[in-house]
Amino acid sequence: MRLKCIKLAGFKSFVDPTTINFPSNLCSVVGPNGCGKSNVIDAVRWVMGESSAKNLRGEHMTDVIFNGSSARKPVGQASVELVFDNHDHKLTGEYANFTEVSIKRRVDREAQSTYFLNGTKCRRKDITDIFLGTGLGARSYSIIEQGMVSRLIESKPEELRVYIEEAAGISKYKERRKETESRIKRTKENLERLEDIREELERQLQHLKRQSVAAEKYGELKAEERQTSANLNALRWQSLDAELKQNQEKIGQLEVQIEATIAEQRALDASVEQHLADNAELTDALGEVQARFYSLGNDIARIEQSIEHHLERVEQLKLDLSETEEGWEQTKEELDIDLRKITQLDAELKTIEPELETTRDEEQQSATELAAAETALQEWQQAWDEFNQRAEEPRQTAEVEQSRIQQLEQSIDRALERRKRLLEEQNRLAEMPSSTASTDEQQLEALEKEVDELKSDLSSSDEVAVCRQSIAENQSELDQLRGELQTAQGKLASLEALQQAALGQDNPKLNEWLQAKGFDNQLRLAEGLRIDSGWELAVESVLGESLQAICIEGLDNLAEVLMDLPLGKLSFVDVRAASADSPGNLNLPLIGSKVGCDWQLGSLLQGIYAAENLPEALAYQHQLSPSESIVTRDGVWLGAGWIQVKNISAQDSIVERRGLIGDLFVQLKRLRADIEVLEQNRSALRESLKVAELKRESGQAAVAEKTRLLGEIKSRLSAHRAKAGEASVRRQQLAKELQELGRLIELEESQIGEARARLQRALESMAQDEGGREQLESKREEVRAALSIAREKSRKDKDLAHELALRQQSVAAQLKSTRETMDRMASQVQRSKERIESLTTQIEESHEPLEGMRADLETLLEQRLGVEKELTEAKARVDENEHAMRKLEQERNEKQARQNTLRETLMQNRLKSEGATVKREALVAQLTEANFELEAVISQLPDSLTEAECEQALEKLGNRIQRLGPINLAAIDEYQTQSERKVYLDKQNEDLERALATLQNAIRKIDKETRTRFKETFDKINGGLQSLFPRIFGGGHAYLDMTGEDLLDTGVAIMARPPGKRNSTIHLLSGGEKAMTAIALVFSIFHLNPSPFCMLDEVDAPLDDANVGRYANLVAEMSANVQFIFITHNKITMEVANQLLGVTMHEAGVSRIVAVDIDEAAELAAM
Template identity: 40%
Template sequence: MRLKKIRLAGFKSFVDPTNIPFPDAMTAIVGPNGCGKSNVIDAVRWVLGESSAKNLRGDAMTDVIFNGSSARKPVGQCSVELVFENVSERLQGEYAKYNELSIKRLVTRDATSTYFLNGSKCRRRDVTDLFLGTGLGPRSYAIIEQGMISRLIESKPQDLRIFIEEAAGISRYKERRRETENRIRHTQENLERLQDVRGELAQQLEKLQRQASAAQKYKTLKAQERQLKAELAALRWLKHSQQADSLQKHVDELEVDLQALMQQQRGDESGLLIKQQQRDDLRTQSEQLQQRYFKLGTDITRVEQNQHHNKARIGQIGAELQQILQQQAELALQREQNEVQRSELQLQIEELEPEFMLLQESLQEQQSLLEAEEQKLREQRHVWNEHLKQQRALQQQHHQVSSKVDSLQLMLQRSETTLHSMQSQLQQLPETNQDEVNRLAEQLREAEQELADTSMQLQNTLEQKKTEQTQLLQCRDVLKDTDKQLAVMEAQLASLLALQQLEADNVAYQAYLSDNTQSWQPLWQYLSVEPTWQLAVETVLGKWLQAPVFNQQAEFADVSGAIALFSENFVQHKASGSLAERVSSDSCPHWLNMVLCAEDEVSAKQISLLPGQSVITPDGYWRGTDWAIRCEVASEQTVLVRATLIEQVQREIAQQNARKSELDERVQALDAACEELIKGAQQLDEAREVLRHRVLESKQQFLQAEQAQLQRDNQQQALQQQIQDLQLHIETEREELLLAKAQSEDSAEQLAQADSQVSQMQDSQQQIDLAINQQRQRVEQLRNDSHRLALSRQQQQSQYQQCEQQLTRMADMLTALDEREAMLVEERESLQLPLEDNQEQLQLWLTERVDIEQQKNICQQQLEDIELWLADCYKGQQQVAAKAAKIKAEQASIRLEIEGQRVRANALIEQLDEMRQNLKFVLDNLSDDAEENQWQKQLDQVGMQLARLGAVNLTAVEEYELQAQRKAHLDEQFDDLTSALDTLQTAIRKIDRETRARFKETFDSVNQDLQHLFPKVFGGGAAYLALTDDDLLETGVTIMAQPPGKKNSTIHLLSGGEKALTALSLVFAIFRLNPAPFCLLDEVDAPLDDANVVRFCKLVSEMSDSVQFIYITHNKIAMEMATHLTGVTMAEPGVSRMVAVDVEQAVALAEA
């Protein structure tokens, strides 16, 4: 697997889409400073998932987007794509089968970052997981940028461990371990929360078993409150509707005035459009004339400038020709003078040659005599030097012994002084103060006990608050469920009432009944029937069940199709075995006595009937003497059954309302309790903080006193031991001083004898030196004469050569002047030709410009006239528009008021809908004397009565069953979480075993390769890796290196170049074990000298067989190593471009 190419677009200085290919194993990226070379490294790091803008040399992630230059605007997004060859199938998983892999990252100005794998959108984690264990990553050892070499070699042990882990391929294990630890932590947190909830539920279940109560009064008051709220909302709706209707009439009057103004405005617009079109045509014509006028002016200016330039140039050429003629004359005169000087110098050189040869011969004879005398002197000096060495050795020996005596005397004095000082310090040490230490210890224990008590109170308060909050949440959940149940019941009640209402099919009669204020009720409400015989009564009575029951016949209205019953005619006697007996009302219609009851159809057929009698069964089979009817209506669809259901639902609604009120009060009480507990917890927490500071201060005072006591004891013991050691040392120094004084006396006698011998030999040598000095003076005189003559001859020869060179140079200058003269004459003739042609064209353009200027003035005058007319027209329209705007503003204000009234009315309707009340029904049943203030007072009184009621729990049994089911479910979850926690901990142990084994194996291999590579890079020395701890999961890694001839104690003492080579040795050792697909090096050879660069290049060349290298360099030796050169240029400021060169092809082309 290797990097095939990089595609960049808008990334930093690479604003244009750029492809950077990497066809060979060694590619060098070169270019001047600041051209954008390091941006290539940043691009690779960015695509591989780098999330820190600081590591990309920026402040924000959007800083990687091209921000513009002096000639270009900023771009809105940037993208970088890496294309890999995966022929070796090194990647694992689903991407192993692809021969080519593409990874792309795109970021926009709003900091939205998107990743793509082979064109498919993916997550950042997918990219990082893909390269786990391969050595690639945003901060892996495969990418080494500027300054990273020194940071690598000086990094902390834990940071250096990361590189070993990546080489070992255990980064994926660490990621899995981190995820598993997170799951374990979350599982443990869930277990704790679950255990708390289970405990609270257990307490709740105990309480729910003991709870039971009723709240009928609460239900009654709640129903009365709901009715009063509905009627009060209806009164307010009626008031807002009347106000909205009044305001709407005023809006309609204003609309008539507004339409009149708009009609006037439309009449003026037709003439305005015609004038606007004329104005636009004149503007277009004026712009065309103006453009032609400007073009003629530009042409005229250009031709005039050309004419002026040509004339000036002709004048310059004439002046330059004059200078050339003058220079030619001066050069001819100088050439004649130089030829005369050359002849004179030739004669002087020939005269000096014989004299120079005689001086050379005499100098050689005197030089031979001088060498013989000097040889004799050297032999004498050799003997004298031997004696002198002996003398100096004796002097040095005597000096050393004397110095030793002085040093021993001085050391003895210092030791005695130090001994007196230590004895004085021992006497001055302060006395022990154990009582103060004991007092501070007791004070610390008291403060810690008080802190523990306060912490326990705070913990109890927090637990109590947690319990109250849990109860509050449970109450709110129950209240929410109660609201839902109540809404369902009210909807069911409304549907049942609507079905009952639909049974009445005479609309006119129902309208009469609604308007009639007299007392009446339908028959189905008047009768009370046993549930078993409700269907039978429904079959017999039919539509009579909806008939109204009046007390007297006089109350009945004369309405077409109307039916009615009169309770004054009902019978109280109920025949035995008849259907009337099944009705529990005091009285009932007399014809029910004529209907007998049978338990089933068989029994009904066996009963003998009298004329007018019939028999019916509970399932609706009704038979007479000569007829039979079978009811087809389901029992649950009958009026009486629905009436029973309505009563049942109304009772349940009342119960739910009472329960809701109780829950509301319970929630309020729990809220207040929670607030009190929170305040108490805050006060306890503040007190705990004060106590904690007091404990810290006490502990610090106790430790300081204890430390002072310990320091005093240690100091006393140390001084006593030092005094004993120093006394022994003084005795030893006195013995050494006596021995050194005896040695000094012996060396003084030997030195006196040597001084006498050296003095005798020095007199003999002075005589030989005098003879040699005289001979040297004679030789030096001859040498000076010869040198002076040679200088004179050399000076004349130099002057002769200068004359020759000046003559040659003058000839070249004359030739150049002739050529320049011919060129200027030709240029002058070419400039004189176009002057006359340009003058004629210039005159024609001037005439045309005058004509165009006149046309433009006429057009401008017409345009100004139209503009004045339009301004007057616009002013009139603005006045009309102002009047219309004033009317519209007034309309808008009134409409806002209308809308406000309607919104308030609609809000009241919504309020009624929430209460399941019909507005029309409420208004129809509202008394005529109803007033808003009176109804509000009644509602307040009902609310006060509800507030005085205590909390009532209506659903203790249902809640107990619900909470018991929840408890069982939580117990099951607890078992599942415990099992999952055991599984996760087993996985952690397995990951740790694999991680230890892989890390140890990789560490040993990298350490061995480092010990092999380091001497190879440095030409000697040694380096190794070491662990900082025995725990292979947490231990850090340190590196120790000692170049040849050095025994440094730490890696920080190495020079910059040595650190760079050591870091490269470590990186290449890792590469040998787990080679990444490629290695990026950014100027890592900068601190190296040429010799070390050669070693670095040789090592990179050897490893390029298995690793693809891409490196940035300014070093020529490193450039020569590359098989492919890629240059980065910045010809356009702020914009980088690529220039690629294949080195082998370039060499082949150069040789051809």
């Protein structure tokens, strides 16, 4: 599997959709600083699940979204997609068969990340899980970025261990272990909660048992209370019935009195009606007189109002005449004023028009002069721009050459300084004396022989390992047997509880009774049967509850014994009853032949045949007599015209459960014996281990001392050899470097000469351009001054022309308005004159009608006096009739009040009767609700019983019920329900304990596999580091060391000693040495577990050319198995790449990709 391409959009500086293809195993990403090369590494790390913004060189996760530039706006989201080529099917699981796998991550401004796997939305965990064990991940050893080299080397032992685990492929085991531990924690919590529930349930069962007893007592008292209450209700019914009869008599008397009162009231109503008719006639006559009186009043008022209105109109006409004459005079004066104003405005308008013509001509001339001045300025500006453009080129050339000369001079100084140091080092190496280490070699050979002999003795007699292995095996077997013992004990307790419940042995009162009668030790029928295998369900279907029967000798004395039997079901079987099965009429065996017992069972199994299956039984069913039946092996029981199916499981079968209990007793006995033997063996093995450990410790101490001396001699000898080898290699390197420095100095001195010549030519061109610049600057001031004068003159002419135009418009408007006003006033004068003439005529004509209206008024006043007298007489007659009618009305009201009183009394008596009736019916309903008949209760009532006695008895019963305290009427049902729940929870507890044991066993397996894989991987990586480190450094040695004893959590430390150094810690190495050590470690991991690809971000930056060459050769060598994508500025590293991917930033803040295939470029150059 390898990385095929990366697709970016909106990620950091890659704002445009960009695809980066990786066609080969050696791809180099190059480009200047700040162009966005490292953003490619960040994109890969981010899409593989990185959740820390700090590791992506940001503060917030949204910092990976393009935030805009000087020419572009920010975007709303960023996305990165990695496409993998999986032709080798390295990925496992459901994606193993895909030849191409893509993972994608997208984030928006709300910091909401979305992951996609092959285009399907998924979780971050799905992304990380798919790469577990492959070496890929957000923080794995496959991505080495800037700064990670030092972090890798200087990391804590626990952090360095993570890389070893990833190489070992045990990260997935750690995830599984973590999940398993979480499940174990949840299981233990569930067990604790379940134990609490079971304890609480046990307390509830005890409490419910007490409540059920109280509930039974409560039922007895309540029954007595209901009977007493029924007697009381019957007595009350009798009292109400007598009261109802008395009320009925009173109601009859009241109804007679009400009828008499109604007759008297009707006579009065007739008299009132007659007076009402007379009153209507008198009222009509009075109305007619009033109408005539009011008509005359209206005529008089109308004439008086007309006279008054006529006088007011005359006064109004005189007032209008006066006001009209006054307005006419005023309008004539205003008309004369407007005439004079028109003459004045005409003269002013004639003066303005010639002056406006002159001003507009001057304005046009100024505009022409301004346009000419602006054209002159534009021509100058164009000339100035062309001059600057010509002069800029030599200036830029001069700046570039000056900078280049300065850089070349600094480079030459550095080269000379370096050549000086190299010559001094060459002289020192030439003066070093050669030395030998023959003595050390002889001592080394002798010590190695002694150490090998001691190790051989220890390995050949490794009694400690054998003892520990035996103890571990013994402990494992012991743990397994103890687990089996606990499981068997739990099953036995559960089955015994179920068996006791099934046999009716869980009733405490019944058990006490059986113990008191001496039946507690008697066998139950189910316990004395021996049933052929496979026929248990058949026998249980036939015997049913008889299996619970107590087996006794004789049933003669049971009549007296059963007198005080408590609540519950109980059955007995006489073991002395002699009855044998009679031969059957069918060609089938009897079920009794399948059952063995110490006494006869014929009476229980008489006439019942056994069939293998239902079809066989159905074939004989029509031959059965009424007293015969057939039962099948699986428990189907059928007779003549009937069939009974009892489908029960083995756990619910009393017979099969008895067999299981017997098997468990045998198993428990065997397990306890095996455990006792293993414990004795373990004690003996521990004593043997102590002896072997003492013996091994003495041998190990001798080996350690010899090994220490051997290490010191090896270190001295390695130092001698390394120094000699390093000196030879270093002399060759120095000669080569001095030669290269000489060529470099000559080349740069030549380049300085060429740059100085180009600089001189640029300076001469700049001097020539200075004269033209001064001339253009002088002309600029002249053009600007002329333009300013033209603009000022044009502005003044425009302002003056505008002012005269406004004045002309104002005078013309005033003239027009004044003429219109004169026309309106002339019309108004004419209308006022006509109105004056009209008002004068109306005033003269208004005097004649006034005299006639005054004569009509006198006549009407005389007529009103006669009608007023008639009105007074009519009112007197109406008042007399109304007085008589009011007297009759008073008598009628008195009769009505008497009637109402009688009706109210009648209503009260009827309400009493209805209330008594309702109470009677309620009492009957209460009796019916309590399942009593009224007549039956009355018939059995004692003659001397009273309501008071019943109430007193009810009060006593209530006190007795109250003394019982709170009663749970559902206690009996609740007790049964909670008992069933207790059985269910006990089974759950067993299941959880089994699940916990399974999970703990899984943890042990995972730990064992983890230890094995980690140790194997550690040893291989350590061996690879020890062989690879000298290749990279040209000598020296490095190794890995575990900081702890337990392979599950021990840390890993790295020690590296370059040639000629004996540093005590890794932190004393230089930056380049740390980088080379990190490369050696990572490549050792890659040799063991090659990751699909490796990304290196300027890892070669702190290395010199010689080490860069080694690093590049190593990368090229490993590219046969690993795809390398490396970012570099070093030309030596670039040379090994097959593909160069250039990152450019032509547009500020925006990165783009330019790819170059090295092989194709070489072929093109060769052509």
